[in-house]
Amino acid sequence: MRVFALCLPVLVSMLSATALAEDKFTPIFNGKDLDGWDGDPRLWSFKDGAIVGEATKDNMPKEDTFCVWRRGEVDDFVLRLQIKISGNGANSGVQYRSHEFEKWRVGGYQADWDLAGAYVGTLYEQPDPTRSARGQLARGGTKVVIDADGKKQVTKIGDLNDLIEENFDPDGWNEYEITAEGNHLTHKVKGKLFMECFDNDAAKRAMSGIVAVQVHGGRVMKVEFKDIRLKRLKRLKP
Numbered sequence: 001m002r003v004f005a006l007c008l009p010v011l012v013s014m015l016s017a018t019a020l021a022e023d024k025f026t027p028i029f030n031g032k033d034l035d036g037w038d039g040d041p042r043l044w045s046f047k048d049g050a051i052v053g054e055a056t057k058d059n060m061p062k063e064d065t066f067c068v069w070r071r072g073e074v075d076d077f078v079l080r081l082q083i084k085i086s087g088n089g090a091n092s093g094v095q096y097r098s099h100e101f102e103k104w105r106v107g108g109y110q111a112d113w114d115l116a117g118a119y120v121g122t123l124y125e126q127p128d129p130t131r132s133a134r135g136q137l138a139r140g141g142t143k144v145v146i147d148a149d150g151k152k153q154v155t156k157i158g159d160l161n162d163l164i165e166e167n168f169d170p171d172g173w174n175e176y177e178i179t180a181e182g183n184h185l186t187h188k189v190k191g192k193l194f195m196e197c198f199d200n201d202a203a204k205r206a207m208s209g210i211v212a213v214q215v216h217g218g219r220v221m222k223v224e225f226k227d228i229r230l231k232r233l234k235r236l237k238p
Helices: 004-021 162-166
Strands: 044-047 050-055 063-069 079-085 090-100 105-114 123-125 137-138 142-146 152-157 174-181 184-189 193-199 210-215 220-234
Touching: 044 105, 050 210, 063 090, 063 105, 079 105, 079 193, 090 123, 090 174, 090 220, 105 174, 105 210, 137 142, 137 193, 210 220
Parallel strands: 142 193
Antiparallel strands: 044 050, 050 220, 063 210, 079 174, 079 220, 090 105, 090 210, 105 123, 123 137, 142 152, 174 184, 184 193
């Protein structure tokens, strides 16, 4: 009883901290079906509490394709979700502040993800044929400041190999956290900062847009998403 009495305040404190961490987050995926989400039904489905995107040898898109959240756009926010990926060469990602230029085809900021870990945490600008894209903006393990002319100042925030080894599970679920506040963007994996970017290129950056998740074109792969929660932040001036 004495041990329980000593541990109870610690337990209460831990539970309170967990509840505080999830304060003001709203689920944007109900965990029951694809209500509110829209993707090519040949590739996207609901299974075992997750949004599932799967490409096979007999059913493979030539181009990247997306399942789009149709309930609005985001500007300043924190997005948390669980992601799991499989398949040789599998690559996926989470689009945010993005735009749909054709049905189920999306361009803009992407929180990148792959099975090998080479691009986990990376900020990539997904291209579209209607406008120029900047490609890889900030690799995992780096802090990047993009100036008004598009030039980059890059510093390391950690060794990517170490970050991957300590925080990335290639066989299981991983929590991905994406934050956008004004021109300040961060990606975290299991609570660990992987990427930080200050995008000062006003002509090319995006301050609002849609959320979507990706099946990469041209490869056999499977990706799953669940526990998708969004917290909107008070809009900051860039």
